[in-house]
Amino acid sequence: xxxxxxxxxxxxxxxxxxxxxxxxxxxxxxxxxxxxxxxxxxxxxxxxxxxxxxxxxxxxxxxxxxxxxxxxxxxxxxxxxxxxxxxxxxxxxxxxxxxxxxxxxxxxxxxxxxxxxxxxxxxxxxxxxxxxxxxxxxxxxxxxxxxxxxxxxxxxxxxxxxxxxxxxxxxxxxxxxxxxxxxxxxxxxxxxxxxxxxxxxxxxxxxxxxxxxxxxxxxxxxxxxxxxxxxxxxxxxxxxxxxxxxxxxxxxxxxxxxxxxxxxxxxxxxxxxxxxxxxxxxxxxxxxxxxxxxxxxxxxxxxxxxxxxxxxxxxxxxxxxxxxxxxxxxxxxxxxxxxxxxxxxxxxxxxxxxxxxxxxxxxxxxxxxxxxxxxxxxxxxxxxxxxxxxxxxxxxxxxxxxxxxxxxxxxxxxxxxxxxxxxxxxxxxxxxxxxxxxxxxxxxxxxxxxxxxxxxxxxxxxxxxxxxxxxxxxxxxxxxxxxxxxxxxxxxxx
Amino acid sequence: xxxxxxxxxxxxxxxxxxxxxxxxxxxxxxxxxxxxxxxxxxxxxxxxxxxxxxxxxxxxxxxxxxxxxxxxxxxxxxxxxxxxxxxxxxxxxxxxxxxxxxxxxxxxxxxxxxxxxxxxxxxxxxxxxxxxxxxxxxxxxxxxxxxxxxxxxxxxxxxxxxxxxxxxxxxxxxxxxxxxxxxxxxxxxxxxxxxxxxxxxxxxxxxxxxxxxxxxxxxxxxxxxxxxxxxxxxxxxxxxxxxxxxxxxxxxxxxxxxxxxxxxxxxxxxxxxxxxxxxxxxxxxxxxxxxxxxxxxxxxxxxxxxxxxxxxxxxxxxxxxxxxxxxxxxxxxxxxxxxxxxxxxxxxxxxxxxxxxxxxxxxxxxxxxxxxxxxxxxxxxxxxxxxxxxxxxxxxxxxxxxxxxxxxxxxxxxxxxxxxxxxxxxxxxxxxxxxxxxxxxxxxxxxxxxxxxxxxxxxxxxxxxxxxxxxxxxxxxxxxxxxxxxxxxxxxxx
Ligand SMILES: [Zn+2]
Ligand SMILES: [Zn+2]
Numbered sequence: 001x002x003x004x005x006x007x008x009x010x011x012x013x014x015x016x017x018x019x020x021x022x023x024x025x026x027x028x029x030x031x032x033x034x035x036x037x038x039x040x041x042x043x044x045x046x047x048x049x050x051x052x053x054x055x056x057x058x059x060x061x062x063x064x065x066x067x068x069x070x071x072x073x074x075x076x077x078x079x080x081x082x083x084x085x086x087x088x089x090x091x092x093x094x095x096x097x098x099x100x101x102x103x104x105x106x107x108x109x110x111x112x113x114x115x116x117x118x119x120x121x122x123x124x125x126x127x128x129x130x131x132x133x134x135x136x137x138x139x140x141x142x143x144x145x146x147x148x149x150x151x152x153x154x155x156x157x158x159x160x161x162x163x164x165x166x167x168x169x170x171x172x173x174x175x176x177x178x179x180x181x182x183x184x185x186x187x188x189x190x191x192x193x194x195x196x197x198x199x200x201x202x203x204x205x206x207x208x209x210x211x212x213x214x215x216x217x218x219x220x221x222x223x224x225x226x227x228x229x230x231x232x233x234x235x236x237x238x239x240x241x242x243x244x245x246x247x248x249x250x251x252x253x254x255x256x257x258x259x260x261x262x263x264x265x266x267x268x269x270x271x272x273x274x275x276x277x278x279x280x281x282x283x284x285x286x287x288x289x290x291x292x293x294x295x296x297x298x299x300x301x302x303x304x305x306x307x308x309x310x311x312x313x314x315x316x317x318x319x320x321x322x323x324x325x326x327x328x329x330x331x332x333x334x335x336x337x338x339x340x341x342x343x344x345x346x347x348x349x350x351x352x353x354x355x356x357x358x359x360x361x362x363x364x365x366x367x368x369x370x371x372x373x374x375x376x377x378x379x380x381x382x383x384x385x386x387x388x389x390x391x392x393x394x395x396x397x398x399x400x401x402x403x404x405x406x407x408x409x410x411x412x413x414x415x416x417x418x419x420x421x422x423x424x425x426x427x428x429x430x431x432x433x434x435x436x437x438x439x440x441x442x443x444x445x446x447x448x449x450x451x452x453x454x455x456x457x458x459x460x461x462x463x464x465x466x467x468x469x470x471x472x473x474x475x476x477x478x479x480x481x482x483x484x485x486x487x488x489x490x491x492x493x494x
Numbered sequence: 495x496x497x498x499x500x501x502x503x504x505x506x507x508x509x510x511x512x513x514x515x516x517x518x519x520x521x522x523x524x525x526x527x528x529x530x531x532x533x534x535x536x537x538x539x540x541x542x543x544x545x546x547x548x549x550x551x552x553x554x555x556x557x558x559x560x561x562x563x564x565x566x567x568x569x570x571x572x573x574x575x576x577x578x579x580x581x582x583x584x585x586x587x588x589x590x591x592x593x594x595x596x597x598x599x600x601x602x603x604x605x606x607x608x609x610x611x612x613x614x615x616x617x618x619x620x621x622x623x624x625x626x627x628x629x630x631x632x633x634x635x636x637x638x639x640x641x642x643x644x645x646x647x648x649x650x651x652x653x654x655x656x657x658x659x660x661x662x663x664x665x666x667x668x669x670x671x672x673x674x675x676x677x678x679x680x681x682x683x684x685x686x687x688x689x690x691x692x693x694x695x696x697x698x699x700x701x702x703x704x705x706x707x708x709x710x711x712x713x714x715x716x717x718x719x720x721x722x723x724x725x726x727x728x729x730x731x732x733x734x735x736x737x738x739x740x741x742x743x744x745x746x747x748x749x750x751x752x753x754x755x756x757x758x759x760x761x762x763x764x765x766x767x768x769x770x771x772x773x774x775x776x777x778x779x780x781x782x783x784x785x786x787x788x789x790x791x792x793x794x795x796x797x798x799x800x801x802x803x804x805x806x807x808x809x810x811x812x813x814x815x816x817x818x819x820x821x822x823x824x825x826x827x828x829x830x831x832x833x834x835x836x837x838x839x840x841x842x843x844x845x846x847x848x849x850x851x852x853x854x855x856x857x858x859x860x861x862x863x864x865x866x867x868x869x870x871x872x873x874x875x876x877x878x879x880x881x882x883x884x885x886x887x888x889x890x891x892x893x894x895x896x897x898x899x900x901x902x903x904x905x906x907x908x909x910x911x912x913x914x915x916x917x918x919x920x921x922x923x924x925x926x927x928x929x930x931x932x933x934x935x936x937x938x939x940x941x942x943x944x945x946x947x948x949x950x951x952x953x954x955x956x957x958x959x960x961x962x963x964x965x966x967x968x969x970x971x972x973x974x975x976x977x978x979x980x981x982x983x984x985x986x987x988x
Contacts, residue, residue, distance in 0.1 A: 039623065041573050042580075043610065044601075048623055049571035051638075058569065075552065077543035079535050079659055080574070080612075080643055081596075086536075102575075103600035104612070107538075107647045107658075108593045116537065118574075118598070129533065129542055144545075149574055149642070153602045164601075165573055 019286035045164030055297035081116040086124035096216025118151035127250030160277035168272035174264040181265035192237040201292035207458030219243035228281035231431030239269035289353025293396035437473035440483025513780035539658030549791035575610040580618035590710025612645035621744030654771035662766035675759035695786035701952030713737035722775035725925030733763035783847025787890035933969035934977025
């Protein structure tokens with residue numbers, strides 16, 4: 001399916017979307033294309049990110065990049081190609097990634113003796129470079145990251161969620177000892193948590209993955225997991241402690257303070273363009289997207305609603321209001337399109353999830369008022385024109401808080417406790433997350449996954465706000481004692 | 495050569511570099527690695543961009559990206575892979591790029607029937623997508639761009655200048671008619687010129703390329719060309735009018751205002767990470783880089799020069815001064831390294847080209863002064879501590895202006911007029927640019943290139959500040975009348 005997006009609504013089918021409550025999957029696929037976020041491409045599994053999607057991704061990048069720099073990290077750019085034999089140097093790593101690799105076998109007319117792969121992730125080539133750069137403990141820590149595209153074959157494309165090329169940052173750090181490396185892993189998980197909560201209005205479950213769900217080559221993997229509006233989990237970011245696995249494989253060693261040689265302790269961490277998928281699937285409703293104001297490229301749209309004889313004048317009034325809003329720090333657009341109905345415009349901006357719409361009509365203006373509609377509310381309000389600017393930042397903050405609260409309530413309401421396998425299966429079938437005791441036995445995990453498609457999303461971090469209570473109990477599946485000192489969270493996942 | 499960078503100067507060889515005046519090529523290769531700009535990678539032809547180089551590139555991106563948005567352009571992300579058969583659809587395009595293509599022939603274990611190539615540029619896949627998005631003249635113009643990596647095989651690597659993977663933006667726009675498309679081409683060339691002059695302090699020659707030097711598939715190619723300190727030219731940015739060549743090949747058509755079908759008129763334009771090479775080779779001296787303050791990630795370095803008993807106190811004083819400078823909008827670092835000499839630090843920051851160094855010593859501070867050294871000056875100055883902040887922005891502006899003037903003078907002094915082939919050859923041998931009449935005959939261009947390695951850099955734009963006078967004359971090579979109504983500029987190039 002190529003070039004398949006429908007423009008505006010001038011190609012037959014209306015731009016109404018399948019209601020979210022009717023078919024979540026269709027709703028998602030339609031809203032992504034119709035809201036101008038992304039499109040399918042002629043390259044199997046790869047997407048085109050369109051202007052709205054790209055504007056969102058740029059805002060994700062800007063916030064995180066500032067935070068990485070604030071915490072002392074430096075950006076670098078490593079090659080997209082990696083010598084095939086590098087991938088094989090860490091045994092778990094190659095096993096994990098081999099089925100997904102893109103192979104480059106020819107450059108110009110020259111067939112390569114030693115092929116390259118397109119990076120699925122860059123631990124290997126970064127390890128190789130570090131080995132050349134690292135001499136002494138004085139050189140550490142290395143606090144590196146890069147923004148770029150990575151490549152992992154996907155059988156079935158789903159825009160933003162499963163694409164064979166996707167966009168991300170990957171952080172890579174090297175430290176003198178385990179404690180410092182582990183502190184970095186938790187710091188970055190904390191930054192991801194803060195970003196999701198405060199910017200994207202996504203409540204996320206922070207915790208550690210079980211061994212079967214670890215990154216290929218890691219000693220410990222931590223994740224943040226969000227609950228989508230169909231009850232499925234979406235892993236939205238990961239932070240890995242890699243121990244000395246990669247530094248041994250790539251000879252990343254240094255002279256310690258007391259003149260010994262030691263391998264560095266390394267970490268890696270990432271958030272990818274999947275996060276746009278999480279944003280969409282957490283906040284929408286039947287009519288389309290709901291964009292949290294803190295990430296929305298456009299927070300307010302002003303719609304002049306005059307008729308022919310006074311439309312131009314209403315456009316001018318709209319520009320004036322927009323200029324005032326911009327001075328107040330609001331990101332605003334005026335919809336000056338002529339020749340489409342107001343109803344069309346309202347639907348269009350609701351589909352795109354713009355947080356606030358302001359309607360400017362001649363009669364309202366004469367009465368000194370404007371009409372305001374929050375994307376998250378059912379009804380319009382009438383506001384004095386003089387107050388249209390003053391209250392807008394608070395209004396946007398209110399919408400931001402509302403969306404976080406709505407998503408948090410949804411997650412809590414849809415997470416249930418189960419103590420028997422029957423309870424467990426019923427809850428999973430009903431699209432819930434399940435809090436349950438598990439023994440920690442990987443074979444039991446595998447069986448549960450096979451029978452119910454549910455996996456352990458993570459073991460909630462001590463002290464985090466969701467489901468993290470310490471508790472002892474018996475595994476619902478094996479009857480053995482719990483392996484975690486608390487319940488873990490099961491769910492189906494994207 | 496892998497992982498070859500030398501850290502600090504603790505690996506034997508001092509971090510002094512081969513003087514620029516002695517061997518420009520060695521100077522360049524050494525300074526790039528030693529200043530922590532980039533390194534060689536284990537991937538043939540590909541570089542690693544290190545923190546300093548990446549910080550420069552980020553500043554390039556930020557300035558240009560803001561300007562693109564200001565002028566109404568939207569960013570998108572298109573796939574890195576392109577179906578091989580797309581490249582072949584525009585005849586000149588495939589001829590130009592075939593020898594440089596990277597071929598992806600396998601995904602996972604599946605050998606592809608139809609291979610992909612890594613994009614050398616994206617006209618083809620963007621044309622394909624546009625065909626699906628474009629219906630009516632109302633949809634135009636498309637004003638698109640993307641940031642990313644592109645791939646073109648290089649035989650001999652030169653960091654930033656010739657790498658098989660490099661970084662760029664590529665702008666792609668589609669318009670209703672030729673006039674609007676050509677105006678876009680000139681607008682973007684103008685933005686590139688402004689950026690080079692005002693931010694990078696690079697004087698550039700704006701002009702049109704001859705047919706033999708055009709982009710593969712273009713109707714007209716415009717370039718900006720800088721003169722490096724060895725007299726060679728470096729093409730630093732290009733802007734192409736593509737006519738309807740790509741829109742015909744990819745069926746990018748629309749319904750006109752009067753209900754006809756027409757192919758869109760398209761453009762493309764780019765500045766790549768080569769521009770970092772131009773920056774280095776335009777401004778350095780025997781000691782290393784000279785960074786124009788407007789692009790420098792660090793504009794001022796403060797060096798506490800106390801001894802053991804008062805070093806910590808001087809560091810504190812340094813932090814205080816740095817905080818004041820930051821409030822004044824200056825990008826500043828304090829060099830707190832212990833255990834290296836002051837001389838080491840001075841050399842290190844001079845190598846890196848930091849515009850201003852401030853030395854903070856206890857005796858000076860008691861006398862109420864600091865020592866200031868501009869990277870572009872030979873001597874130190876003593877300034878009252880109280881004035882150390884107030885004058886810094888003007889000082890930085892002065893350095894910026896000085897570097898632009900120095901480069902401009904150099905370019906003018908090293909461009910000579912020739913009217914015979916003997917004069918021409920002597921000037922080219924001496925490393926000059928040559929202003930000369932040329933007939934416009936491509937076969938003559940080819941012969942001149944073969945015999946002297948010099949090519950026509952461009953035909954200077956009417957009205958631009960360098961070498962653009964209208965003049966009639968006779969071709970120095972063929973004796974035919976000039977084909978341009980002015981002299982064109984020849985030079986050897988990177
Ligand atoms: Zn939280
Ligand atoms: Zn100029």
